[in-house]
Amino acid sequence: MTGLPHDAEDLLRELAPQVLGALVRRYGVFDACEDAVQEALLAAALQWPGTGVPENPRGWLLTVASRRLVDQVRSETARRRREDALALATPRSALLAHAADARPDTDRDDSLALLFLCCHPALSAPSRIALTLRAVGGLTTAQIAAAFLVPEATMAQRISRAKQTLKGLPPAAPGGPERAGRLAEVRQVLYLVFNEGYTASDGDGLTAPGLSTEAIRLTRLLLRLEPGDAETAGLLALMLLTEARRPARTGPGGELVPLAEQDRGQWDGRLVAEGVELISRTLPRGQAGPYQLQAAIAAVHDEAVSAEATDWPQILALYELLERFGPNPVVTLNRAVAVGMVHGPAAGLELLATLDGDRAMARSHRPAATRAHLLELLGDGPGAVEAYREAARRTTSAPERRHLTERARRLEATA
Structure with a gap:
């Protein structure tokens, strides 16, 4: 939206879902309505820098988007892609009857x-x-x-x-x-x-x-x-x-x-x-x-x-x-950390062990990373190194893998 001041860009972004919601509510065809709204936003980005933001910007966008929707129905190319669906959802007369900004519900936020x-x-x-x-x-x-x-x-x-x-x-x-x-x-x-x-x-x-x-x-x-x-x-x-x-x-x-x-x-x-x-x-x-x-x-x-x-x-x-x-x-995983900080790492590890058979956590790296942290607090360096490496193997995030691997390396070097 080059050429528009930031406040106008923000306004268009705020109004876009309102206009799309209004069109979908009226005509019921998501694809066609979204295309029409995108064309209306483009028209605003091109015209408003020269003419200024209209007094009723949402009504302006609704009017332009509705007209674009009508043009799509009339277009031979658009008819092949959309007319059947649009005709089933909305009588053609409903599309052509009124300009959007003349309707009483123009200010309704959808x-x-x-x-x-x-x-x-x-x-x-x-x-x-x-x-x-x-x-x-x-x-x-x-x-x-x-x-x-x-x-x-x-x-x-x-x-x-x-x-x-x-x-x-x-x-x-x-x-x-x-x-x-x-x-x-x-x-x-x-x-x-x-x-x-x-x-x-x-x-x-x-x-x-x-x-x-x-x-x-x-x-x-x-x-x-x-x-x-x-x-x-x-x-x-x-x-x-x-x-x-x-x-x-x-x-x-x-x-x-x-x-x-x-x-x-x-x-x-x-x-x-x-x-x-x-x-x-x-x-x-x-x-x-x-x-x-x-x-x-x-x-x-x-x-x-x-x-x-x-x-x-x-x-x-x-x-x-x-x-x-x-x-x-x-x-439970996060509570285990809090338990470890309040009642000691051994108590945190005991709570963490209750998740060993949890299917939802089976593929996650977080239990192993939490175990490593608690083992490190407990003073079990070798156990913490092994757990950090296990967590590194399981994570799909490259930054987290590097972090966990580095924690294991540093801990092993100081052992």
Whole structure:
């Protein structure tokens, strides 16, 4: 969008899902509507630098996108690709009847409904993530593919299949008991996007900052649309408090720096303050949920002036509360670390041993890495070296593999 001032670019990015949601709600054909919105955004990027941002920018985009949709129907090329599907979903007269900015619902914000649609339970988790980033986040297929280290053609196929699965389903925010469940699914998608951006699960790079930034932006949007939802507020606080540490997570050569060894002066104090303030406002409202508790744990870490000053008893108490929401091997793994810091590494290892038969953790490198850390604290150098090497063999992240291998080498050299 070269030529547009940053505030206009931000406005277009904010309005894009609203316009797409409105078109899909009216006409029901995801592919055709998305193409029309992309053309409207391009038209805005070309025209607005000269004419200025219109008084009703969303209405302007809806009008242009609707006209592009009509042009697609009239086009011989477009007819071969889309007319049958469009005709089944919407009477032709409905497309031609009114300009979008003349309709009474022009100001209706369909962003939340579009988020619910992209996170529909009929889709697999990878498809939900991809479609959310494409349709609501505005990322290109190439950008999403690069972030998840898959070929662009593979990601394009995944997104296309997701759109076909949703064919004819209108974007709508469900009510009643279903709403809470669907909202939880949206939060889970955003959480997965953030985590993949903060610690890439595969490849040579430790992080993919663009994904985390987008997850935070979309979670801010979700909280604006659902301001009373404490778990969404907790999720946003968790993201902010975690993202604040990113500048200190890697060394000069891109190597991983563990939390205990990070230069806390590099942490983003603005994000820490915002996250702490948000979770401090949210927790007293009522019963805390998993995201709020995770945010509270992150806040304890971020408020500690040093690793040695960390309030581990409070962290352990929070993990014990978190585990009450149901069996979760990742929570147990983290609680084992907290137990080791509060009651000694032997107690942490005893708890960690309860995960030995857990199928969900069988392929993960994290149990071995945690065992290595606790064995090192216990003074069992040879055992720690063996566990670090085992974790290095299991991880699919090149930076983590280098870090774990280096820990083993240093420990062995000092033995």
